[in-house]
Amino acid sequence: MSHLTIAASENAFRQIFTLVRNGFTFAKSDSATFGPFSASYSLALHLEKGTVQLNNDGTVEIKALDVVWDTLLLKVCFDFPGFTIPGFCIIPDPWNGCLVGIPDIHIGGPICIPLNLSGLVSEISEVRARLKARYVVDPGRLPTWTDLEAEFAGKPNMWKIFIDPEFVSVDPIDIPATVGNLFETLVEQAIEDLLPGSLPGFAKDLLMALLTPVVEIVKGVLDVFDSVEDFIQDLLGDKLDLLGIIQTAVADHFASKVPIYEFEDPYPILTDGPLIPVKIPLRNLKADVTSQEMIVTGDIG
């Protein structure tokens, strides 16, 4: 029989999970090129909600964990194919020529569409994990130190118990239709910005009316086969691999960054007074769950 047993009810375990979940923050920026276009992103996110269930097979199931995108800035850049809009006459001269006309206009060149998707909420549908106890020797600890010297130097050995995910299932980032509409508006605005600034407003309106199909051209450039929302979802989730990045970050967080339980080894039990603290070595630490509780066992060394 183990010398030491500590158990936490499922309810208490949920509170510990909340602590660990709230400790998760993640930020990253990156860019990539995908043939005719490139994309860059900057993101920061945290986790909220989530249900926890302990199972008799030793697994911990976390479901419906919200990923809150505090920052999600996406920029899509591409070269708009160049072409010339032939000049035409708006007010002809009844005797000869043209009183008011539009000259040949060449448009084309690089366009960047910035999208601010901050505030979106997506979901990690399931994390299945087991508890794992790890013994961690502080890398800064000198080999000649006793346990007490290591403690006084702030580099004690630690027992840490982690929720070690076996898999993390991240749902696609659901892009609302409003974002698709916004994207198309921004594309139109970017193309309008390509027109010479000297053109009067009415002329720009006229030209943009003529150029309405140009959005379709842009969609062709970006390989938007279906809706813009699906394109953005695919871009974020698969092409830029944000789903994989979240999966890895969440798995790392639970498996190796923030333990659900940690303590010094040897563990100080009597610390009052002028004498050195009494420290008790703990060995063979194990952590497991049943459907009712988390159980940690260990021996006194």
Place this chain on the structure above:
Amino acid sequence: MAFTDSCDLFASVHEDGLNRIADHIMRQRPSWFHFATPDVAANRELWCQVPAFTSDVERFGNPVFTLLPYLPVIGVDAPPVGLGFCVQMARAQVDLHPSSLFGLPDELGSKLRDQRLAIALRVCGGIRCPDPETLDRIPVTPPRDPRRERRPEPPRQVPVPGRMTCFCLDVFAVARVARETINGVERVVAKIDGVEIVDVEPKGLEAAMECYIRTAITLYLRQKLAIPLRTFFVDFPLFGMGTVSLAPTPNPPVPHNPAVEEDQLKVFVTMTMTP
């Protein structure tokens, strides 16, 4: 049956673990278990037991012995004379209900009752016994004249050398455990119900010695070995969490908290969410 059927946090320590903990405490705090006058502490030839202690004790300048004043020789004051002595704990062992590690003297009921623990101690001690020649060499101080010295300085005590005569006693105690708030911290502390010294005669001497030992152990446990409740949970993360308050589980649903049963010391804690 789950450990937390009636609580949110549960901790238990098996008696084998408790005895290892006792051994660690004795080796890391030897001065809590070895007492001697300065002359005895400084001369290992005079020790009744060689204390086992960790290298950190000396490395960090901790004492091996708690120093005590010399034992006064009664009726002797010109000059006062003191004898060196030591008292040392040679062994300590705990047995939690039901009895499994050692038997108890009949006076303590042979076997443990429910919710009780037994402590077996081997206490060794000795007094330096001066030979007659040494005593003859101690000069007798002339009497003082109170008319010439208004407030005479008390004469200094003279410690006398001598060979150490050691003895050992086997002491058994039966105790229960209780929660007690000491210095604002909820702690688990053992309460002594009875003490028995083996093979001491006459009965009156035995009773007097048992009274002294019971008093010493009782106070010692309260002052030195009252373990904070949270220590049993080894820094469990909910302790200190602002949104959760933790308190010992009451009766009902837990009849004994802490409990001594199945060779274990158990504590139960209930969690309340703070709005």
